[in-house]
Every structure is written in C-alpha cells, then in structure tokens.
Amino acid sequence: MDPIRIDDPRDPRVAAYLDIRERDLAGRQGRFVAEGKVVLDLLLSSRRFTAESILILENRLGGLEEVLRKAQADLPVYVVAGGVMDAIAGFHMHRGILAIGRKETPHPAGSLLDALPAQALIVVPVGIANHDNMGSIFRNAAAFGADAVLMDGTCCDPLYRKAIRVSVGAALKIPFASFTDTAGFTAELDRRGYDQFALSPRGRIDIRDARRGERLALYLGTEGEGLPESLLARLQTVRITMSKGFDSLNVAAASAIALHHFSR
Amino acid sequence: MDPIRIDDPRDPRVAAYLDIRERDLAGRQGRFVAEGKVVLDLLLSSRRFTAESILILENRLGGLEEVLRKAQADLPVYVVAGGVMDAIAGFHMHRGILAIGRKETPHPAGSLLDALPAQALIVVPVGIANHDNMGSIFRNAAAFGADAVLMDGTCCDPLYRKAIRVSVGAALKIPFASFTDTAGFTAELDRRGYDQFALSPRGRIDIRDARRGERLALYLGTEGEGLPESLLARLQTVRITMSKGFDSLNVAAASAIALHHFSR
Numbered sequence: 001m002d003p004i005r006i007d008d009p010r011d012p013r014v015a016a017y018l019d020i021r022e023r024d025l026a027g028r029q030g031r032f033v034a035e036g037k038v039v040l041d042l043l044l045s046s047r048r049f050t051a052e053s054i055l056i057l058e059n060r061l062g063g064l065e066e067v068l069r070k071a072q073a074d075l076p077v078y079v080v081a082g083g084v085m086d087a088i089a090g091f092h093m094h095r096g097i098l099a100i101g102r103k104e105t106p107h108p109a110g111s112l113l114d115a116l117p118a119q120a121l122i123v124v125p126v127g128i129a130n131h132d133n134m135g136s137i138f139r140n141a142a143a144f145g146a147d148a149v150l151m152d153g154t155c156c157d158p159l160y161r162k163a164i165r166v167s168v169g170a171a172l173k174i175p176f177a178s179f180t181d182t183a184g185f186t187a188e189l190d191r192r193g194y195d196q197f198a199l200s201p202r203g204r205i206d207i208r209d210a211r212r213g214e215r216l217a218l219y220l221g222t223e224g225e226g227l228p229e230s231l232l233a234r235l236q237t238v239r240i241t242m243s244k245g246f247d248s249l250n251v252a253a254a255s256a257i258a259l260h261h262f263s264r
Numbered sequence: 265m266d267p268i269r270i271d272d273p274r275d276p277r278v279a280a281y282l283d284i285r286e287r288d289l290a291g292r293q294g295r296f297v298a299e300g301k302v303v304l305d306l307l308l309s310s311r312r313f314t315a316e317s318i319l320i321l322e323n324r325l326g327g328l329e330e331v332l333r334k335a336q337a338d339l340p341v342y343v344v345a346g347g348v349m350d351a352i353a354g355f356h357m358h359r360g361i362l363a364i365g366r367k368e369t370p371h372p373a374g375s376l377l378d379a380l381p382a383q384a385l386i387v388v389p390v391g392i393a394n395h396d397n398m399g400s401i402f403r404n405a406a407a408f409g410a411d412a413v414l415m416d417g418t419c420c421d422p423l424y425r426k427a428i429r430v431s432v433g434a435a436l437k438i439p440f441a442s443f444t445d446t447a448g449f450t451a452e453l454d455r456r457g458y459d460q461f462a463l464s465p466r467g468r469i470d471i472r473d474a475r476r477g478e479r480l481a482l483y484l485g486t487e488g489e490g491l492p493e494s495l496l497a498r499l500q501t502v503r504i505t506m507s508k509g510f511d512s513l514n515v516a517a518a519s520a521i522a523l524h525h526f527s528r
Binding site for chain 1 (some may be wrong): 400403404406407408409432434437504506507509510511512513514516517518520521524527
C-alpha cells in the first residue's frame with residue numbers, strides 16, 4: 001500500500017484517532033486503538049480482529065516495512081509529522097504507531113468453552129476494573145499458555161488502549177468472553193469437568209501443593225476486596241504463602257506465580 | 265500533636281509539597297514524598313527514616329488517628345481543604361495523605377551485606393530505570409521475605425514517589441544500597457558464599473529445577489535488553505519457561521515467580 005500523507009489534524013480520514021485519551025473513557029462503538037509495533041504486528045496477524053486504518057509518525061515508517069507487509073492491500077496507512085500526531089491524539093505520542101481495530105461480536109462464554117481443547121487452562125478475572133492489572137493478567141496468561149480468559153461482567157474492557165498496551169498485545173491474542181451469571185458459570189464449568197481454583201490470601205491449600213487435572217479454571221479477584229465470599233465458599237481456594245510482616249501482592253504478580261505453577 | 269490548618273497554598277510551611285510531580289523529576293535534596301495511609305504508617309514506624317511533616321486533606325484526618333499516634337509529638341501535621349491540597353501539589357491528589365521523609369545516608373553495599381543474617385536472600389536489580397518496575401520488585405521482595413536489595417548504579421531511585429507508592433511502602437521497609445563496580449560486587453558475593461543466579465529468558469536451568477543454598481543473590485535485568493552479557497557469562501543463569509508463541513514477561517512478574525520459588 002502507498003502511505004497517505006496527512007497534514008491537517010482535523011482531516012476526516014484520521015477522525016478516529018482524535019483525542020485518544022478522552023475517547024477511551026467514552027468508548028468507541030466497537031473499535032479499539034492498538035499502539036506500538038508489537039501490538040500492530042499482532043493486530044495485522046489476527047484472524048479475530050480487522051484493522052481499519054494505521055497512523056504512523058513519518059520517521060517510524062522505515063522500521064515497519066516487514067510488519068506492514070502483513071496488512072491487506074487496501075488498508076489505509078496515514079503518515080504524519082510529530083506535531084500533527086500530537087495534535088490529533090491530544091497528547092505527546094512518543095511511540096508514533098497507532099491503528100484502529102474493529103472488535104469482533106462478543107462470544108457467549110459457552111461457545112468459547114466449546115472451542116477449547118480437552119486439556120485446557122482458563123483464567124477467570126472477577127471484578128478486575130484496573131486496566132493495568134487486566135493487561136498484565138492477559139500478558140501472563142499468554143506467557144504461560146492459557147487457552148482463554150472468561151471474565152465476569154464487572155471487569156473492565158481488555159481492549160481499552162492501555163490494557164492492550166500493557167498486555168503487549170496478548171489481549172488480541174487470547175480469546176475472551178464475559179459472563180453475567182457467576183453461579184451458572186461455575187455450574188457450567190463443573191459439568192465440563194474443570195477443576196476450579198480461587199486464588200486468595202486466605203486460601204486453604206498452599207499453591208505449591210496444588211495439583212491440577214486436565215481442565216483448570218483459575219479465578220482471580222481484586223487486590224482490595226478479593227473474590228466474593230460466595231465464590232470462595234463454592235470453589236477450592238489456593239493461597240500464595242507470603243512473608244508474615246508484609247502479605248501484600250499485586251493481582252498481576254499473583255497471576256504470574258499461579259499461571260507459572262499450573263502451566264505445562 | 266495538634267493539626268495545623270493551612271489555607272494559603274503558598275504558605276512556606278508546606279513549600280516542600282509544591283508541584284510534587286515536577287519536583288520528583290528534579291530530585292529533592294535528601295527528601296522523599298510518602299503517599300497514602302499504608303505508606304505513611306510504614307514511614308512513622310520506620311527506624312531508618314524520619315518524617316519531617318505530614319499534609320492531610322481535612323476529611324481524611326478522622327481515619328488516621330491510629331496511624332498518627334505513631335508520630336513524634338513535635339511532628340507538624342498540616343490540614344488543608346481539597347482545593348488547597350490540589351493547588352499545592354499541582355494536580356488532583358485524590359488520596360489526600362502526603363508526608364515528607366528524610367533519606368538516610370546511603371549505605372555502602374558492603375556494610376549492608378555485613379548486617380545480613382547467615383541465611384539471606386538478596387535481590388539485585390541491574391539497569392532497572394522504570395519506577396513502576398522498581399516499586400513492584402520491592403513489593404515482591406517484601407512479600408517473599410527478601411533481606412535486602414542491592415542495585416547497580418544505573419537503577420532508578422526506589423524512593424521516588426511513584427516507586428514508593430507502587431511498592432506499597434516496601435521501599436521504606438527493605439534495606440537497600442547501590443554499587444558501581446559490578447565485577448567487584450559479584451566477587452564480593454562469591455567471597456561471602458552467595459549463590460548468584462541471573463534471571464534470563466535464555467537461562468541454562470529451568471527455575472523449577474533451581475535449588476538455592478543458604479545465601480542467594482537473584483539478579484534481575486531490564487525487559488528489553490536483559491542483563492549484560494558479561495554478567496550472564498559470570499553467573500548461573502536461570503530461566504522461566506514460557507509459551508512458545510509469546511515468551512514475554514514483565515520483570516516485576518518474573519521477580520514474583522522467582523522470589524516465590526526461592527522463598528522459604
């Protein structure tokens with residue numbers, strides 16, 4: 001494709017990139033923003049997501065030839081000078097590589113579970129509202145070969161710009177779905193033969209002694225509140241034993257330890 | 265102590281809190297900023313650091329009585345309304361609890377090593393310039409009972425405001441020191457009988473198979489570059505095995521896995 005030069009920040013062809021930060025908060029009607037070379041590469045390689053356009057700082061174009069070769073021939077690639085980029089995005093975009101992707105139609109949790117292999121590891125975030133933590137959980141899930149992320153309806157969107165960036169693109173790689181009926185979801189996993197472990201500082205089993213079967217669901221709660229009592233009562237609870245004077249671990253760090261332990 | 269009401273953001277008694285973000289970047293002549301209730305509690309309980317003053321939003325004072333009881337009787341506690349707090353700090357301070365602490369005289373690495381017990385676990389960050397990562401490494405070090413952090417001279421200051429906050433105060437709890445002569449430092453640890461493990465994606469031993477002796481030093485490098493080749497050649501290298509398609513782990517997550525593995 002031939003890059004298209006844009007000089008006016010208000011050019012309608014780059015309207016989707018205007019005021020990126022504010023637009024994140026307001027939602028973007030089925031679209032998301034991918035940032036940086038690694039994430040762009042994953043977006044262009046994805047079979048689940050489609051890129052609608054790319055916006056690149058002129059001095060970054062040279063390093064992107066190999067990545068851009070993966071783009072469809074008719075995908076618009078807009079090239080801008082630094083000042084124009086900042087004026088479009090509404091703040092200083094030092095990375096200089098942006099793309100708009102289109103979200104897929106949300107999967108029902110059940111159909112995502114149908115598609116998983118006989119041996120499966122799924123991550124189940126509950127109430128994770130912080131985009132950093134969500135992104136890190138996806139990154140760790142990808143690093144340790146989790147097959148899917150199934151989250152409850154109170155979690156934040158993993159396709160929020162910052163979550164994708166922190167995930168280093170894992171949010172575009174690992175299939176995910178949401179569920180609203182938590183009791184129904186745990187019952188469904190029982191029927192499908194999943195071990196269901198809830199990570200909790202007050203868990204009954206030390207994770208060093210926890211052994212998984214063929215199918216495992218790992219539930220992660222928020223740092224402050226943790227998982228709801230009703231879930232803890234229902235599931236097997238697993239703890240990461242910590243130092244007595246300082247038993248505080250970020251949920252992303254806890255997910256790294258647990259996923260590493262249960263990965264095969 | 266009796267709280268002192270401040271109504272003028274330019275009152276000289278709160279000058280140390282002015283434009284907090286910019287001042288972080290410029291350094292603060294032997295002082296640091298502690299933020300939030302948990303960190304303030306650790307500062308007031310510390311034998312290594314002294315608080316110089318406290319600045320609190322008026323509506324937070326009620327919840328702090330127990331923490332403030334740990335303060336010396338002559339420690340000034342300034343109380344302000346929300347607008348005054350924001351005008352002093354230079355941005356919206358929703359936490360509403362700040363304190364200025366005084367740094368201790370830096371320890372030479374050797375005297376810190378002298379003070380460690382016969383069985384010791386130390387963390388050795390090399391080139392960690394990101395305050396989030398530094399804070400997370402301290403938090404994980406505290407959670408898994410590390411005795412000290414010894415960092416090379418290219419690391420960032422763990423007493424930077426954001427690093428302390430991300431560490432949830434662990435930066436005030438775990439003793440730390442810097443070294444400049446890396447070769448001399450590794451030789452020193454050899455003499456003191458430390459196992460020296462370098463965490464690296466290309467490490468020779470899978471961490472699951474790594475066994476520590478009485479004294480262990482765990483080296484952590486940056487995410488992009490990793491540890492310098494000279495160090496990797498010199499030390500035992502340990503890897504965290506990851507998924508083939510996505511072998512990318514944040515250094516904080518890697519430190520959590522390794523410290524959990526080696527903690528006792």
